[in-house]
Amino acid sequence: MLQIQILIVFMIIAAVIAVESVDLLGAVVSVGAVGLGLSIAFLFLQAPDLAIVQLVVEILSLIILIRAVGIKNGASAVRERRFIGTSAVVICLGIFLIFAYKSLLEIPRFGSPIIGVAGRYLMQSxxxxxxxxxxxxxxxxxxxxxxxxxxxxxxxxxxxxxxxxxxxxxxxxx
Amino acid sequence: MTLIVKTITRYTVGLILLFGIYIVLHGHLTPGGGFAGGVIVALSFVHLMLAFGRETAIKKMSEKAAGILEGLGAIMFLLIAFMGLTTGYFFYNFFRRVDTTETLVEYIGRPFALFSAGIIPLCNIAICLKVGAGLFAIFVALTFLKMNGDAAGDGEKK
Structure with a gap:
């Protein structure tokens, strides 16, 4: 699981760069890096089908964003910082995280699902x-x-x- | 694009198309399937378009042909689903062969063979046509929009 945690940290850093970058082309490339990290994470989780789809769709969306939409090497729109909006988002995110922590404790462990239909699929498919x-x-x-x-x-x-x-x-x- | 890109593209574009077709046809045996293979097929045409320009790719597959292929894929998928109604229910795997000696139900072909699994490879091919042609059509339309937008912008500047 260590590899996946490293990948998640990498993806979070890339996402923050994509949001905060002034350069539009750099932001788009950072979004692509997030997608590629997700693809490798799927490979570590032993889901090659998902990894192939994620990789291929990421490449296509990156090409469409850069080439077809025509993002040139330029600065993005000016963003203003608003104190009230940012603090409201932080408060909502905090409430969400509290409830997510409580509910995520309840879900079954990775690899032992409570829904039995998956086992039947694996046996009978x-x-x-x-x-x-x-x-x-x-x-x-x-x-x-x-x-x-x-x-x-x-x-x-x-x-x-x-x-x-x-x-x-x-x-x-x- | 430059000469280097064009030369490399001439060699790689066929391989990418072939790999997409491989992913589609072996979708029921190896990872992959109709969606991923269709996107790879679309990417080979996009690759051609990026390297050689719009006209060369349009000559290989026009916008109208892409639209027709997409509709064909969708109709083929639905038709396979409805053909299941003749022997069972919607999406019934109708290439089914009942073995009389045992009560087990068997399929045409054996497991791990290319021609097996009944309707699943056919569904993969239909989805590949739909996804590949649809995504390529979107790409062509968006590049055309960008070219139009650039022309309009230039007109306004003048």
């Missing part, structure tokens, strides 16, 4: 679906309706983007 990869057998056989919903969400997102940035019907500025 090869026989029932024929897929050697348990993750695929769950997302495309046992929980295929979830995957259908996710595909619909992505489809709607693509249609939305294509409708917003389409060139037909756009009025030219004069």
């Amino acid at each position: 090869l026989k029932e679906t024929g897929a050697a990869n348990v993750v695929t057998s769950i997302i495309l056989d046992y929980r295929a309706l979830d995957t259908l919903g996710e595909a619909t969400v992505l489809f709607t997102a693509v249609i939305g983007v294509l409708a917003v940035v389409r060139k037909i019907g756009r009025k030219s500025k004069e």
Whole structure:
């Protein structure tokens, strides 16, 4: 677990840099570093499926942010410090952390879930679906309706983007 | 881009596309699957576009073709789901072969073989088409928006 803690510290530092950096390009690259750290953390937690997806999506989003949206090497917008807003956020975060500490003590230990269906999946998935990869057998056989919903969400997102940035019907500025 | 980037891209872009297809086809055997493989396939086209410019990538896959492929993937996924209704329920794995000698239910093909697991590889291919074409379409649309925005900005400056 030591590696994951080191990775989490690295990710927190990168996230703080991404928020506090004045340089926009540097901030975007720091966001990418957070994603890559998360991908390596998934590998340490023995979830290679998630690690591949996280790595690949992170690369694509980084390319879209830098290249397509067109973030140039420039300064970000000026931020003012407001005392009241910052203190309100800190108080809310403190309350959240107190309750999170109390509730996180109650959850079962890592590796011993209370929901028994996972064990059944691990035992039966090869026989029932024929897929050697348990993750695929769950997302495309046992929980295929979830995957259908996710595909619909992505489809709607693509249609939305294509409708917003389409060139037909756009009025030219004069 | 420079000559170095173009030369390297000429060698690597096919390998990236091939790796994406491998991830998709072996989604039921090794880590990966339709989503990750589709994004890798989209990334190979994005790679081509970054190195050689917009026109070369559009020549390989136009915006309209990407839209058609995305719709095709979505319809294929739904069709596989509905074909399960012919023998069972929604998303029923209909490539099922019942072994009469035993009560166990078996599938076409054996475990750990490429052609096994019934509808799962087909679903992976459908999701790959949907995700890859959709993300590439988004990328093309956003770069076009940026080019338009730059042109408008220049016009305003003049």
